[in-house]
Amino acid sequence: MEQEKENPQTNPEIQDKILLAALTLFTNKGYFNTSLNDIAKVAELDNTQIIYNYFANKHAIATTLYNNILDNLSISIDDIKRRNSTASEQLRSIVDLLFKLTDDAPSIMHFLLILKIREFLPEQRALNESPAFIKILKIIQTGIRSGEIRNIDPQLANAYFFGVINNTLRMVLNGTLDKKADSYQSQTWLMAWNIIAKKSSVF
Amino acid sequence: MEQEKENPQTNPEIQDKILLAALTLFTNKGYFNTSLNDIAKVAELDNTQIIYNYFANKHAIATTLYNNILDNLSISIDDIKRRNSTASEQLRSIVDLLFKLTDDAPSIMHFLLILKIREFLPEQRALNESPAFIKILKIIQTGIRSGEIRNIDPQLANAYFFGVINNTLRMVLNGTLDKKADSYQSQTWLMAWNIIAKKSSVF
């Protein structure tokens, strides 16, 4: 009922088209302003009802989107942790990923940073309770123990660091900052990192 | 049609009750999950139709709420500018106001920081184009000219400073930070100010 059907008897490309159309529409107009008809049109389906071959209902489309995005993020973070040893390097790589996503896949970042997901997926756990975000908090905790990060409440460090990062990206997404995210990245990273770093050794 | 009726022939207290009920419900459940019936119930009206004596439609309720909140904010900022001379003092007072509001009127801050207003009020200008937020940007620009604030893009300074402030308040509002906003205020102000201040003279 609430999930993606397990055996879509049809083209998996169509499923992707539906998900992509839904992502675009949800971020542009909002979940409640988007009808299944809208999704079918943007996905270039002949018929609205085709959607029901792939998803039980509109809600299931949003759930799948949400899970796909968070799963990918979680996998990327695992990868980053494997490739980098220090908290500083790991956070630096995560910031790198988020800025890249903002330029290359703004809808995904819009979904994560701007949409009020609880409004249409009330049964899903909050973003900061998802594996991806728990892993980020753990990186911060590790950084505090290793002495890289100042000894403050990890949640506060998290709030400060990603306050700077995410707010900058939000302003790129909504056009208040008019250049590509990429052009703000190095400066923004420095600012965010220096807030929580033990010494401002980066300057 | 889209506005509050000019001559409500009835009790203005009822209008306030409707607005307060709507604010509560919009922030708790979201605009689209809130029906006029819900609002009537929370406002303790005998009848849903009474709402139409005060507002042309649901949309007009949201518009009035939005304008009231932004008007009050703008007035408070005018007041703050009158009472304080330096950019640092003015920003400090604005932060003070925002933290107070978070503890005393969380719905208002929830409306400002968490709701995706464009989704249900698409015709309204964006938050950062409202008088209140333009005034804040001007304070930052003044601070840069006077040498209090480092010479960077004012919008970037804005993004960094309020990234820290607003993200902290967001986490208080959603419970990720479990104490009152008040207990994080002085530390958070220091962090935010030191990002944009010319010298870290505050330490």
Next chain:
DNA sequence: GTCTATACGCCGATAGAC
């Protein structure tokens, strides 16, 4: 100005022919 009744539109979802 209050309140009941009801119209109307939209949209999600189902049924069933092919």
Next chain:
DNA sequence: GTCTATCGGCGTATAGAC
């Protein structure tokens, strides 16, 4: 698996009696 037809519900808004 496609597609047409249609149901049913919800919620906004109107009409009109009192």
